[in-house]
Amino acid sequence: MTKEEEIEIVHGKGTHVVILGAGATYASTLRNPEKNGKALPLMWNVVDIVGLTNVVNKLPKEYQLLKEDFEKLYSLLAKDDKFKAERVHIEKKVYQYFSELELPDEPTIYDHLILSLRHRKDIIATFNWDPFLYKAYVRNSEFVESPGILHLHGCVSLGFDKSNGTVGPAGWTSKKTLCDFEPTKLLYPVDKKDYNSDTYISGQWEVLGNRLKEAERVSVFGYSAPVSDVEAIDLLQKAWGNVEDRAMEEFELIDIQDEKKLLKSWDTFIHTHHYHYCNDYFDSSLALHPRRTVESYHHWAMPMTPNEAFQDGNQIPDDFKTLEELWEWHKPLIEAEKKFYGK
Template sequence: MPLTKEDRINTVMGGGHVVILGAGASIASTFRNPEMNGKQLPSMDNFIEIVGLQDIVSTIPEKLQAENFEQLYSNLHEDNPESDEIREIESRVQEYFGDMKLPEAPTIYDHLVLSLRPRDLIATFNWDPFLYQAFCRNSEFTKDLPLMSFLHGNVSIGYSSEDKRCGPAGMYMRRDGGYFEPTKLLYPVKQKNYNDDEFISMEWDRLKYWLKDDSTKLVTVFGYGAPGTDVEAVTLLDEAYGGKDARNMEQFEIVDIQDEDTVVKRWDKFIHSHHYDYATDYFSSSLALNPRRTSESYFQHILPMTPDEAFSESNPIPSDISTLEELWDWHKPLIEAEKIWKEKNEK
């Protein structure tokens, strides 16, 4: 007999889910619910205009100019890594992203952090504070949230080299020290050696561990285009994943507004045969169709105990939830089922 939606809620098991976020995820989040002060999130192609760097860029020699901001920064860094222009750009980028705030209404990031559990990982390339803010405010409802990795630094995150710990940027972890120094955001395109930065290296190590772990059966890439400018990042992801033929039972999911053929071709080395899903928006993804039960859904569909179980119902979250309290209320049955499962397995 097929599993019902109630069965989906109450079925709790192991597994692991890695979600990798690019700029498209944050942009999608602000399309749905704008940043509290109306700030836009830039892409690398409109970065200069949106962040307000035109006056600096206008003084840069023609030989160093580039339409893409990442390439422009790389040119400047190669010419003189200690220039006044670079320092001013870094300062303005920190300032622009640093005071961004989530709106009071639930965003895609609120949905995302609640859709996963502590055995899961969200790894983000984004500088904006939205993921961290969503994590903090939803931790008031439950502490059973996923781990996070900030692969390119983040305006909300600082690192104490003294304690080898990260925390809120600009804060201290104790009275006698442990200052969380704001993390570096900008790296030249041609010299993105992540091992040179202790914090970034640690964040990448966490992601690589999760990708290599046999319990990780699901990987979702949301709004990340694997840009050609970031060759090292794509290489690290490929090496950690181990190649599509070695992951012949895993499911790879792509959430992107570009057409299916384009994104499947881009991620071909990560996809074994037909083992992929494609969605053009968050609410069509596995994260929204079965929040907190993505691995359970995978096992019941891809590795069914009986043929009937392959047709079990999903438990999609409504896309029109308007308050955090309503969002939390919807997740309560899932959280309660997890508590019961933990109590049984801890005996």
């Protein structure tokens, strides 16, 4: 299949689900740092970067020893009302820090990701609190309708109107109900996240579950399925079902961690050899076959076709300096889609 053929061949079916962990945002900021030079906190350095050292140093010794395991530290605080004031302070500081993060003007991996998938057909689900995915979604929606996005642990940019279950920019007021979009919850005790207790979060998981059931391709970017995330993995597994029934689906792992270690974490999701591993976004199906990720897989999976699933295809360059350049590159793909859908 030539690049021109890949651009022109459009199928209307097939869902690609992308699941993002902290490693995805971290990879994005390595290529293009946050606009104002702010560092992206990870679970091992949240306390230092967000500015929580003073409050943590006043806690009992057993709490201080968990400084580099923020989820466990928060879990302990959540179980003891004696430290309610400290917990509330930490929640506010984390929310404030993440809400101030800005995308750089240059295209990021998240801009590439948004444009690599298609509206209604594909979906991105993130465990990350930061606003980068949402802001990439907004600014690229000026050019083309974007795929759906889900925030499985909440997001500093989004709020929830409990009166009718709609989502909008945090702090804004719904024109329809005149109710505020209240900030979504970010922090949960690691040993019992209880997603169902939050209407917004449970709704996000329900949508993801439905899309996973029908997905033909799944990419997991920067999320290693940690043992501590028991409830999350359980929900993902229930939606994916028995791996023996997913013999025709393709699972993709994009991560800097060792391949064997990742495969062990995801072994109940991967059927035999139906997986792809890479440690760079630009070696993934999303960059090798943007907007044609399912079509390329169909072509590879059909008998009598010599094409390899991860040959270059219509590989996107990774050196665009402006969003306009990035958009211009995608125009032939989008024009072919409009032709297919009769728009």
